[in-house]
Amino acid sequence: MQTGNSVIIHSSPIIQQGLKSILLSRNIGITDVMVAVPEDTVLNTWKNMLIMVDTQFSDEIKKHAKVIKKNGNRIVGIETAVFFNKLDSCSDDILYVHDNLDTINQTLMEYLSGVSDVKSDNQLSHREIEVLTMVAQGYSNKQIAGQLFISIHTVITHRKNITFKLGIKSIPGLTLYAALNNLVDFQR
Amino acid sequence: MQTGNSVIIHSSPIIQQGLKSILLSRNIGITDVMVAVPEDTVLNTWKNMLIMVDTQFSDEIKKHAKVIKKNGNRIVGIETAVFFNKLDSCSDDILYVHDNLDTINQTLMEYLSGVSDVKSDNQLSHREIEVLTMVAQGYSNKQIAGQLFISIHTVITHRKNITFKLGIKSIPGLTLYAALNNLVDFQR
DNA sequence: CGGGCAATCCCAATATGTTGGTATATTATC
């Protein structure tokens, strides 16, 4: 249910916003980014989530890391302060990265390959691309069915397969995917 | 005329992204955000810009603050490290703010009132833009209500007004509108 | 030949969004 989602645990609202913006724009199937406090890590039952945590809090998280990882979560410690380096205190459970776009991208790629049902390569069939295009153009399933001369059930089946293949669950996500892949017009 | 533009001088790409996202989404007429290094402050001939600089660099900037301000620029020092507080070393030329959404919003309001010819060309209210942004990010009405601490009815009302004002009825349409207006990130 | 895949169709239950109302408090603006 929560695959493709991410949690940010960081005290800085600017960094929250920045990480969120980076995660959502990478087209890696992350459609939901929430902000949490360290305590939530213990209380919650997150599954298959990408947890990005300020190194400031990573000690607290580390105590529960085994359980968190057993639930399919991936923990990434974000180190933003250049003069306060915790990266040496490495752990098998938490991957520490510096505040650097390259390492963040690298981490996201790892996340991609590690979470099996988030697919990066798009192997959409011809029909699926037709349906996706029309979804991004704002047509309802009923309208798509009418225009493609198929039943609404078939459209729904195609959409199930599209969301499964792309790992993108929301209509806005699919729309931006379509725009990024030139399936719909998008000027400047 | 560069009015409505802003410069970010910060070493952290996450904070760059976060500030950019915050500035663009606030509907205060800022349409262009660029990233610069401290040296650019001296070399450049910026006019009427909102310059948001890491306090880490503010000493360098302060030397040239008089000239920079004479050109109509406004300098804001951003302090993100809680354990490294420079806010006491106040200056008339640089307004220091902490990494806190309220103070940042306050600062942006001041910027608005200070720069008279920056007008919001957007017909949407601040709250409507918040809602639209979250819609385009794939959040459900329920999720939006939760994150904005308002009832789902209010979210629905805002959405009614948004669709009425913009004349865009579909979620994909709103998503592309948001992407075109830099409310959501859309790279490459 | 048999397995996999694409395309098609169907159902039921649940979740979510849309439409068209009404209504109040606060804040701007004239």
Add this chain to the structure above:
DNA sequence: GATAATATACCAACATATTGGGATTGCCCG
């Protein structure tokens, strides 16, 4: 001080999307 805009909240009815099944046909390929 009146008026407009904004933000908030509620309801009922209806429309649409999502989820989790199941199923058939034709086609390609090893």
